[in-house]
Amino acid sequence: MKSEGRSFTGLKIPIITGTLVAIVKTGLSVIQFDHLDNYRTSSLIFIISLSFGILMLLAVGILQKKKLGADANVKSIFRSIFITILIGISISFAYEQIRLVSDPALSDRIYNTKVAHAKTMLHATERLAELKTEYEQSKKIGIPVSDILTQLLSYIVWYSILGFIFALIIGGTKPKNNYA
Numbered sequence: 641m642k643s644e645g646r647s648f649t650g651l652k653i654p655i656i657t658g659t660l661v662a663i664v665k666t667g668l669s670v671i672q673f674d675h676l677d678n679y680r681t682s683s684l685i686f687i688i689s690l691s692f693g694i695l696m697l698l699a700v701g702i703l704q705k706k707k708l709g710a711d712a713n714v715k716s717i718f719r720s721i722f723i724t725i726l727i728g729i730s731i732s733f734a735y736e737q738i739r740l741v742s743d744p745a746l747s748d749r750i751y752n753t754k755v756a757h758a759k760t761m762l763h764a765t766e767r768l769a770e771l772k773t774e775y776e777q778s779k780k781i782g783i784p785v786s787d788i789l790t791q792l793l794s795y796i797v798w799y800s801i802l803g804f805i806f807a808l809i810i811g812g813t814k815p816k817n818n819y820a
Contacts, residue, residue, distance in 0.1 A: 658727025
């Protein structure tokens with residue numbers, strides 16, 4: 641009976657942190673969408689968003705370890721990190737998709753930004769051709785739901801791998817009993 645209460649209270653930190661991540665990442669997405677024409681500013685906002693997400697994953701792992709004390713292990717810490725990832729990434733990703741659907745000019749701006757960046761890269765002509773093909777295809781038939789879900793899952797998997805590494809680091813060390 642006690643473990644049921646503990647698992648529920650163990651969700652409080654990741655739910656709050658996941659919601660905070662979603663709010664901040666969504667806010668940064670709003671700002672980033674307004675600055676798509678400036679590649680440096682857009683990139684800086686992306687780096688800030690990514691850094692914030694990583695710091696929050698570390699924070700939730702550390703907070704959960706402190707909360708659970710001696711009962712903390714890699715599994716419980718990773719579970720908290722994973723819940724944070726699911727909430728934060730899913731909500732912010734959903735906002736971005738809704739914004740793309742509701743503002744058709746936004747996809748044009750994203751395409752133009754990608755083209756401007758591709759022109760600075762090696763093999764620019766090949767990359768420009770790929771971008772044009774993708775863009776024309778998305779204009780004709782839209783982006784398939786399967787592609788959107790695949791993108792969401794890839795974000796969740798990427799952050800989960802990082803979260804698992806953090807959980808191993810945070811929860812992998814147990815105090816040794818020196819009773820022998």
